[in-house]
Amino acid sequence: DWFSRDSRLMRQIPGPTAWPIIGNVLTYLAPPDKMFLVMRNLHKEYGPITQVHAMQIRYVSVCEPNDLELVMSSSEYVTKADAYKFAAPWLGDSLLLCTGKKWHQRRKLLTKAFHFNILKKFMVTFKQHTQQFVKQVEEEILKEKTDVKALVGPAALRVISETAMGTSLTDDRVAFQKYFDSILFLGEAIITRLSKVWLHNDFIFNLSKFGKTQKSVLTELHGFTNKVIKNRRNFLDETDFKQDDNDSDSYDNNEKMALLDLLLKNERQGVINNEVIREEVDTFMFEGYDTTTIALSFFLMAIANEPAIQDKIYAELQQVMGHSQELPTMEELNDMKYLECCIKESLRLYPSVPFIGRKVTKEIVLSGYTVPVNTSCFIMIYDLHRRADLYPDPEKFDPDRFLPDNILKRHVYAYLPFSAGLRNCIGQKFAMLEMKMILSGLLRRFHVEPVTKPSDIVYRADIILRTVEPMYARFRLRR
Numbered sequence: 001d002w003f004s005r006d007s008r009l010m011r012q013i014p015g016p017t018a019w020p021i022i023g024n025v026l027t028y029l030a031p032p033d034k035m036f037l038v039m040r041n042l043h044k045e046y047g048p049i050t051q052v053h054a055m056q057i058r059y060v061s062v063c064e065p066n067d068l069e070l071v072m073s074s075s076e077y078v079t080k081a082d083a084y085k086f087a088a089p090w091l092g093d094s095l096l097l098c099t100g101k102k103w104h105q106r107r108k109l110l111t112k113a114f115h116f117n118i119l120k121k122f123m124v125t126f127k128q129h130t131q132q133f134v135k136q137v138e139e140e141i142l143k144e145k146t147d148v149k150a151l152v153g154p155a156a157l158r159v160i161s162e163t164a165m166g167t168s169l170t171d172d173r174v175a176f177q178k179y180f181d182s183i184l185f186l187g188e189a190i191i192t193r194l195s196k197v198w199l200h201n202d203f204i205f206n207l208s209k210f211g212k213t214q215k216s217v218l219t220e221l222h223g224f225t226n227k228v229i230k231n232r233r234n235f236l237d238e239t240d241f242k243q244d245d246n247d248s249d250s251y252d253n254n255e256k257m258a259l260l261d262l263l264l265k266n267e268r269q270g271v272i273n274n275e276v277i278r279e280e281v282d283t284f285m286f287e288g289y290d291t292t293t294i295a296l297s298f299f300l301m302a303i304a305n306e307p308a309i310q311d312k313i314y315a316e317l318q319q320v321m322g323h324s325q326e327l328p329t330m331e332e333l334n335d336m337k338y339l340e341c342c343i344k345e346s347l348r349l350y351p352s353v354p355f356i357g358r359k360v361t362k363e364i365v366l367s368g369y370t371v372p373v374n375t376s377c378f379i380m381i382y383d384l385h386r387r388a389d390l391y392p393d394p395e396k397f398d399p400d401r402f403l404p405d406n407i408l409k410r411h412v413y414a415y416l417p418f419s420a421g422l423r424n425c426i427g428q429k430f431a432m433l434e435m436k437m438i439l440s441g442l443l444r445r446f447h448v449e450p451v452t453k454p455s456d457i458v459y460r461a462d463i464i465l466r467t468v469e470p471m472y473a474r475f476r477l478r479r
C-alpha cells in the first residue's frame with residue numbers, strides 16, 4: 001500500500017512523519033486533554049491542510065475557507081466521514097449520520113418541524129423556561145461561584161424536550177444527571193475510537209472495557225428516549241392527534257407539527273417505524289440540548305470577563321424592552337442586534353461543535369494537493385475561527401467583528417459554527433432564538449462576574465467542545 005498512488009498522494013500533503021504500515025497513528029496516541037493540543041498543533045505546524053494516515057485509514061484536516069467552500073457547497077460531499085459510524089449504536093442512521101436518498105427524504109420531512117410558524121409557537125416554552133431559569137439563578141446570588149454548565153444544562157434539556165418532543169420532563173435531578181453522564185461517556189468513547197485505530201473494529205471494541213460500558217450506558221439511554229416516545233404516542237392516541245391547541249385542525253397536516261408528533265404521525269401512516277423515531281429523538285435531544293448548553297456556558301464565562309461589553313448588552317436590552325417586565329417577543333429578539341453579535345463572537349471563540357467530518361467520495365484538490373477517494377476530510381472549525389489572518393488578535397472577545405460591514409469583508413466560509421451548505425444545522429434558528437431569550441432574561445436582571453478566565457481553560461478532545469474543569473462565574477443582582 002505504501003507504493004500505491006493514494007499513499008503517494010497522501011504523503012505529499014504536509015503532516016507528521018509517517019512510518020510504513022503504522023503511518024502516523026503514534027501522533028494520535030494521547031489522552032483526550034493532550035489530544036486536543038495535538039490536533040491544534042497539526043495546523044500550527046503544517047498549515048491549513050494537513051494529513052495523518054495508517055494502513056487504509058486516511059484523514060486530512062482542513063481550515064482554509066476556499067477548501068471548505070469546495071467541500072461544503074457541493075452536493076457531492078454530503079456523506080459524513082466514516083468515523084461517524086462510531087455514533088451509530090447510539091444515534092442509529094439518523095439525520096445526523098445518514099446519507100444519499102435517505103438523508104434527502106429525512107431532511108425534507110424534518111425541516112417542516114422547524115418551520116418559522118412552529119418556532120413561533122415554541123416562543124411560549126422559551127419564555128416559560130427562561131422565567132424558571134431566572135428564578136434558579138436568583139438562588140445563586142449569595143454564592144461565591146456557580147458552575148455555569150450545571151446551571152444551564154437542565155434548562156436546555158427541558159426546552160428541547162418540551163418543544164420538539166412535546167413532553168415536559170419531571171424535575172428528577174438524578175435522571176437528568178444520568179442522561180448528561182451518558183452523553184459524556186458516549187462522546188469519550190467515540191473520540192477514543194477515532195484515535196486508536198485498533199478500536200475501529202467493532203468486534204475488538206465490543207470486547208474492550210469501553211465497549212462493555214457503552215452497551216450498558218446505551219440500554220439506559222435508549223430506555224429514557226423510548227419512555228418519552230411512548231408517553232407522547234399514548235397521549236396522541238388518546239386525543240387522536242387533536243390536542244392542546246384551540247385551532248383543532250392544526251395537527252391535520254405535516255406543516256404544523258413539532259418533531260416527535262410529525263414522526264409519530266408518519267409511523268401511524270406506516271412510513272417509518274419505532275426504531276427510526278428512537279434514532280431521531282436521541283439525535284435531536286442530544287444536538288438540541290448539548291450544543292446550546294455548551295454555547296450558553298462559554299458565553300457566560302466569556303461575558304463575565306468583559307464588563308464593558310456586558311453593560312452594552314444591558315443598554316440594548318433597556319432600549320429594546322423599555323420598562324416592560326415581560327419577556328421579549330420574537331420581533332424584540334430580532335431587534336437585539338448587539339446581543340446577537342456577542343453570541344456570534346462567543347460561537348467563534350467557542351464553537352460547540354469544534355470539528356466535523358466528510359467523506360471524500362470523489363477525488364478533490366484542496367490547497368493544491370490532490371486528496372484521494374475514501375479519505376476522511378475533517379473540517380477544523382475551532383482552528384478556522386482562530387486564524388489570525390481572518391480574525392486579527394484572535395483570542396480577543398470582540399463582538400464588532402460581526403457588524404454587517406465587517407462580516408462582508410470576510411470569506412463566507414470563514415465562520416462555520418453551524419456548518420454550511422446542504423448539511424448545515426437544522427436547528428440553527430431554534431438555537432439562536434432560545435439562546436437570545438435565555439440570555440436576555442438573565443442579563444436584564446443579573447451581572448455576571450468573572451471566576452474562570454478564558455486563559456484558565458484546558459480543553460479535552462470530544463465531539464463537542466469540552467473543558468477538563470467546570471467553568472464558574474458569579475451571579476449578582478443588577479440594581
Ligand code: HEM
Pocket residue numbers: 095096097107164283284287288289291292295351352353356357416417418419422423424425426427428430431
Ligand atoms: C448553538 C447551538 C448549535 C450549534 C453550534 C450546532 C452546530 C451544528 C453543526 C456544526 C452541525 C453539522 C454537524 C456535522 O456535519 O457533523 C449541526 C448539525 C445538526 N444539528 Fe445543530 N447545532 C446547534 C443547535 C442545534 C439544535 C438546537 C438542534 C435541534 C433542535 C440541532 C440539530 C442538528 C441536527 C439534527 C443536525 C444534522 C443535520 C444534517 O446532517 O442534516 N442543532 N449542528
